[in-house]
Amino acid sequence: MNCESITTENSARGAIDRRSFLVCALASGAVLGAGELAAPAAAVPLASGAETQSDTRFTFEARFYEKLPNRKIRCKLCPRECIVGDKERGYCGVRENRGGVYYTLVHSRVCAAHIDPIEKKPLFHYLPGTTAFSIATAGCNVNCKFCQNWDISQSRPEEIPAEYVSPHQAAAVALQYNCPTIAYTYSEPVVFAEYLMDTADAGHVAGVRSIVVSNGYMQHDSLVEAYGKMDAVKIDLKAFTESYYTKVVTGQLKPVLETLVTLCKMGKWTEIVYLVVPTLNDDDAEFRGLAQWVKANLGPDVPLHFTQFHPEYLLKNLPITPVPTLERAKAIADAEGLHYVYIGNVPGHPAQNTYCPQCRKMLVERVGFTASQMLIRKDSTCPFCRHKIPGIWHA
Amino acid sequence: MRPSLFMTEIRGQSRRNFLTQCLTGAVALGASVGLRAPAQQAALAAKSRVVIARDPQLRGTSTPVDVHRLEALVDRAMQALFSGEHPAPAASAKAIAAWRRIAGPGDTVSLKVNTLGGRGIATNVELVEVICERLQQAGVKPANIVVWDRDSEELERAGFRIAIGGDRVQCYGTDRVGYEDDLSSWGNVGSRLSKILTRSSSVLINLPVLKDHDGAGVTIALKNMYGAIHNPNKYHPNGCDPYVADLNMLPEVRSRMKLAICDATTAMYEGGPGFKPEHSWKPNSLLVSQDLVALDYTGWQMIERKRAEMGLKTLEAEKRAPHYIATAADGEHRLGYCDPSRIAIVEV
Ligand code: SF4
Numbered sequence: 001m002n003c004e005s006i007t008t009e010n011s012a013r014g015a016i017d018r019r020s021f022l023v024c025a026l027a028s029g030a031v032l033g034a035g036e037l038a039a040p041a042a043a044v045p046l047a048s049g050a051e052t053q054s055d056t057r058f059t060f061e062a063r064f065y066e067k068l069p070n071r072k073i074r075c076k077l078c079p080r081e082c083i084v085g086d087k088e089r090g091y092c093g094v095r096e097n098r099g100g101v102y103y104t105l106v107h108s109r110v111c112a113a114h115i116d117p118i119e120k121k122p123l124f125h126y127l128p129g130t131t132a133f134s135i136a137t138a139g140c141n142v143n144c145k146f147c148q149n150w151d152i153s154q155s156r157p158e159e160i161p162a163e164y165v166s167p168h169q170a171a172a173v174a175l176q177y178n179c180p181t182i183a184y185t186y187s188e189p190v191v192f193a194e195y196l197m198d199t200a201d202a203g204h205v206a207g208v209r210s211i212v213v214s215n216g217y218m219q220h221d222s223l224v225e226a227y228g229k230m231d232a233v234k235i236d237l238k239a240f241t242e243s244y245y246t247k248v249v250t251g252q253l254k255p256v257l258e259t260l261v262t263l264c265k266m267g268k269w270t271e272i273v274y275l276v277v278p279t280l281n282d283d284d285a286e287f288r289g290l291a292q293w294v295k296a297n298l299g300p301d302v303p304l305h306f307t308q309f310h311p312e313y314l315l316k317n318l319p320i321t322p323v324p325t326l327e328r329a330k331a332i333a334d335a336e337g338l339h340y341v342y343i344g345n346v347p348g349h350p351a352q353n354t355y356c357p358q359c360r361k362m363l364v365e366r367v368g369f370t371a372s373q374m375l376i377r378k379d380s381t382c383p384f385c386r387h388k389i390p391g392i393w394h395a
Numbered sequence: 396m397r398p399s400l401f402m403t404e405i406r407g408q409s410r411r412n413f414l415t416q417c418l419t420g421a422v423a424l425g426a427s428v429g430l431r432a433p434a435q436q437a438a439l440a441a442k443s444r445v446v447i448a449r450d451p452q453l454r455g456t457s458t459p460v461d462v463h464r465l466e467a468l469v470d471r472a473m474q475a476l477f478s479g480e481h482p483a484p485a486a487s488a489k490a491i492a493a494w495r496r497i498a499g500p501g502d503t504v505s506l507k508v509n510t511l512g513g514r515g516i517a518t519n520v521e522l523v524e525v526i527c528e529r530l531q532q533a534g535v536k537p538a539n540i541v542v543w544d545r546d547s548e549e550l551e552r553a554g555f556r557i558a559i560g561g562d563r564v565q566c567y568g569t570d571r572v573g574y575e576d577d578l579s580s581w582g583n584v585g586s587r588l589s590k591i592l593t594r595s596s597s598v599l600i601n602l603p604v605l606k607d608h609d610g611a612g613v614t615i616a617l618k619n620m621y622g623a624i625h626n627p628n629k630y631h632p633n634g635c636d637p638y639v640a641d642l643n644m645l646p647e648v649r650s651r652m653k654l655a656i657c658d659a660t661t662a663m664y665e666g667g668p669g670f671k672p673e674h675s676w677k678p679n680s681l682l683v684s685q686d687l688v689a690l691d692y693t694g695w696q697m698i699e700r701k702r703a704e705m706g707l708k709t710l711e712a713e714k715r716a717p718h719y720i721a722t723a724a725d726g727e728h729r730l731g732y733c734d735p736s737r738i739a740i741v742e743v
Pocket of ligand 1: 075076077078079080081082089090091092093095140141190191
């Protein structure tokens with residue numbers, strides 16, 4: 001899962017009209033309603049199967065797997081390498097072995113769609129002030145205890161309502177709403193890699209770029225092939241210890257660090273988000289180790305966002321991250337020589353703005369998720385001292 | 396036209412509704428649950444009894460089980476579980492009295508079968524029919540009995556007929572009613588529970604099969620509850636430990652679980668969880684207990700004995716021993732006993 005919340009309460013621009021979804025859902029006999037209307041003490045079963053969406057429209061052979069004896073397969077998409085028997089699914093719950101052939105069940109099966117400011121991803125150095133047509137399918141290859149979108153990321157596709165949105169339709173909607181980008185986000189795009197790749201291709205043909213918000217928990221080859229089609233990437237680096245990845249994320253740190261290095265070598269524009277969870281990944285040594293690793297392996301210009309945790313899902317017993325903790329993290333990363341360290345989820349905090357590392361003048365001012373002032377020149381330099389500011393600032 | 400896609404707001408709305416519904420629903424439920432001690436809470440009061448009921452003639456010369464012999468086997472097992480007696484072969488008032496210890500008039504009883512493996516290795520329809528008959532003789536209304544699993548198609552593939560509505564035993568999958576919107580959590584598990592469990596069961600009877608599992612070691616009664624949650628795929632790492640134990644600790648599961656009858660008429664000692672005829676055998680047995688941990692431990696030992704007989708390594712040697720069974724018995728869970736000195740095996 002990634003750390004971008006699906007809610008749009010703080011969004012400066014309008015999300016896709018949910019009311020119209022309700023109308024549409026009622027008209028199309030949305031299956032969700034049946035369960036919700038059940039009497040308090042008894043569930044009222046439907047006479048026919050709850051899944052009314054044609055399964056075959058969403059079912060495509062997976063691209064990253066190998067066949068094993070006895071109709072088993074080994075998935076090669078993420079480092080889990082699930083070995084999946086016939087009629088079973090992998091850990092992510094959205095890929096199924098049918099007779100020794102592995103299928104994704106979520107191609108074009110969009111369960112969430114919004115038009116978001118790109119700052120909400122957050123990507124701060126990529127087309128500021130623009131919007132992204134943001135989409136997700138069900139499923140995730142980890143299970144973060146703090147997931148804000150657990151009801152889609154931790155569900156099987158047939159358990160949540162979805163609509164068929166082909167790659168070409170996604171590109172068309174982005175164009176229709178003047179979104180220069182399509183964002184794959186909310187759940188975990190690794191698990192809908194095939195759809196992401198096809199949509200990125202359709203988008204590029206139509207002149208729409210693609211960005212992904214991901215945990216980066218991916219195998220090298222699938223990463224190069226799938227995220228090779230992305231124009232910018234945001235990686236949620238959940239912590240800088242393996243123990244946190246084991247206990248809180250149900251994943252591993254090492255492959256994520258390898259992903260970041262590979263993306264850097266590929267020349268992809270990449271930003272990193274680190275969600276600071278009180279008592280679990282917030283000590284000075286971890287912040288320092290992280291900052292030193294980023295500088296040594298990716299360089300000082302990769303934006304690093306320390307964001308505020310809110311109690312959700314299975315971590316409701318912890319408090320919201322105190323702002324001084326985020327400021328301490330930023331101070332440590334600044335002192336280690338990183339040039340663009342931000343504080344996120346704290347509206348109005350000055351560390352949401354971009355400053356020139358040379359002359360210290362403010363170059364991009366952000367209010368909430370809106371870039372209210374953008375001074376960086378067309379040639380990506382500071383208008384005051386001509387220092388080069390890394391990023392893709394203009395379409 | 397604006398694109399119309401989304402679900403979280405609908406879900407948010409329903410959560411609020413559900414809270415209100417729960418407040419009213421909980422009263423009725425609490426009253427019913429309070430009548431009898433749940434199986435796994437009662438089990439720790441004494442040494443746990445696990446009945447192994449066998450009938451080598453259960454099938455005669457044919458593949459399907461002989462329904463009359465199966466009926467007698469169920470009666471013997473239930474009487475042995477509750478009275479410790481070796482009962483007379485015919486169905487008797489004692490057998491029905493044994494069922495009354497589990498459920499009676501006013502209860503809604505759900506029978507969680509296991510149909511994932513298809514017809515080859517699923518809970519026998521005939522066994523379920525016998526149990527439904529005895530429950531009705533104990534006073535449960537037919538329409539208040541639900542036979543269920545995760546998916547209706549899987550139920551049908553295993554030979555069950557979907558039955559919804561009317562004054563008859565109900566049979567359908569969670570796909571027909573969905574899962575609760577709110578999470579239930581305990582330890583490492585956070586899941587949405589089947590509405591069949593939460594809204595149509597004051598009494599839960601667990602009807603698993605006995606089989607090998609490539610990840611978990613074995614899958615019997617405790618793991619059968621994976622079919623009651625929306626995200627079972629998340630709980631297979633580390634041989635399902637401690638997830639199986641944590642899942643059975645969820646209050647909604649624990650408070651309703653009254654009995655487990657493991658269908659070991661056919662079982663698998665290797666190659667599970669999918670059905671592999673070449674790795675199956677026919678113990679022609681039922682394992683019955685109110686202590687699911689003790690039942691799982693006993694079933695595991697049966698599988699190990701068969702593996703030894705077939706020249707296979709132990710599950711421990713294959714690095715897939717079902718450690719979750721011991722976890723279910725540990726100080727944190729106390730769901731039952733997996734210490735053989737605390738398990739009384741009664742063979743009938
Ligand atoms: S993508 Fe899914 S099926 Fe594939 S290895 Fe990862 S969790 Fe397993």
